[in-house]
Amino acid sequence: MFGQEIDLLKNYPKSKRDTKGRANVITEADREIARQYGKDFFDGDRTYGYGGFSYFPRFWQPVVPDLKAHFGLNESSSLLDVGCAKGFMLYDLQQMIPGMTLRGLDISRYALENAKEEVKELLTLGNAKALPYEDNSFDVVMSINTIHNLEENECAMALREIERVSRGKSFITVDAYRNDEEKERMMEWALTAKTIMHVDDWKQFFRDNGYTGDFYWFIP
Numbered sequence: 755m756f757g758q759e760i761d762l763l764k765n766y767p768k769s770k771r772d773t774k775g776r777a778n779v780i781t782e783a784d785r786e787i788a789r790q791y792g793k794d795f796f797d798g799d800r801t802y803g804y805g806g807f808s809y810f811p812r813f814w815q816p817v818v819p820d821l822k823a824h825f826g827l828n829e830s831s832s833l834l835d836v837g838c839a840k841g842f843m844l845y846d847l848q849q850m851i852p853g854m855t856l857r858g859l860d861i862s863r864y865a866l867e868n869a870k871e872e873v874k875e876l877l878t879l880g881n882a883k884a885l886p887y888e889d890n891s892f893d894v895v896m897s898i899n900t901i902h903n904l905e906e907n908e909c910a911m912a913l914r915e916i917e918r919v920s921r922g923k924s925f926i927t928v929d930a931y932r933n934d935e936e937k938e939r940m941m942e943w944a945l946t947a948k949t950i951m952h953v954d955d956w957k958q959f960f961r962d963n964g965y966t967g968d969f970y971w972f973i974p
Contacts, residue, residue: 757968762824762925765816774942788945791862807840809870814846825894825923829853834892836882837900839865841873882912887919895920899972902928902947909949913965924967930956936973943974
């Protein structure tokens with residue numbers, strides 16, 4: 755059983771990324787700062803990450819209907835977001851499907867302390883390598899641009915954990931490339947990712963680690 759390659763974020767607004775410009779200014783020291791996932795990463799200088807991570811309805815609101823349709827979500831569904839940051843996606847899900855059981859996990863204490871107030875109590879500090887939930891806890895587990903921030907062996911652990919806590923439905927996105935040009939852009943852009951592969955290698959990696967959920971790629 756193998757999930758499908760599907761772009762569930764196709765309605766998430768895309769921005770034009772200056773990968774060359776970023777590559778020229780980013781150092782390994784900057785990457786180390788970014789990987790602390792603190793204030794610098796979320797709300798500091800653009801060099802270290804988002805350059806300000808605030809809630810805007812235009813980001814996740816257009817995506818939620820696609821998630822709802824794809825997973826058949828309703829008020830009795832449960833969903834976990836691994837790498838939830840400040841909980842913006844969970845908030846928009848909560849608004850569209852009131853009553854749904856929602857949980858989020860993130861490694862960043864700063865993100866959780868500065869999360870959207872309406873979902874703060876649903877969020878937990880933790881690591882994707884060891885999810886603090888029982889087997890088969892959630893109808894759906896999502897992880898957007900998160901597990902690639904782990905070393906390859908840890909990334910495998912995270913995949914197995916997502917598989918363990920889900921009841922069979924999941925969706926992840928990871929940094930990837932399909933050709934040499936995309937690989938060059940990816941390497942210029944990547945700030946926090948430690949595991950970046952060709953899409954075919956990712957698919958094999960999913961198989962090798964028993965991941966049966968759906969997936970797509972982040973390619974700048």
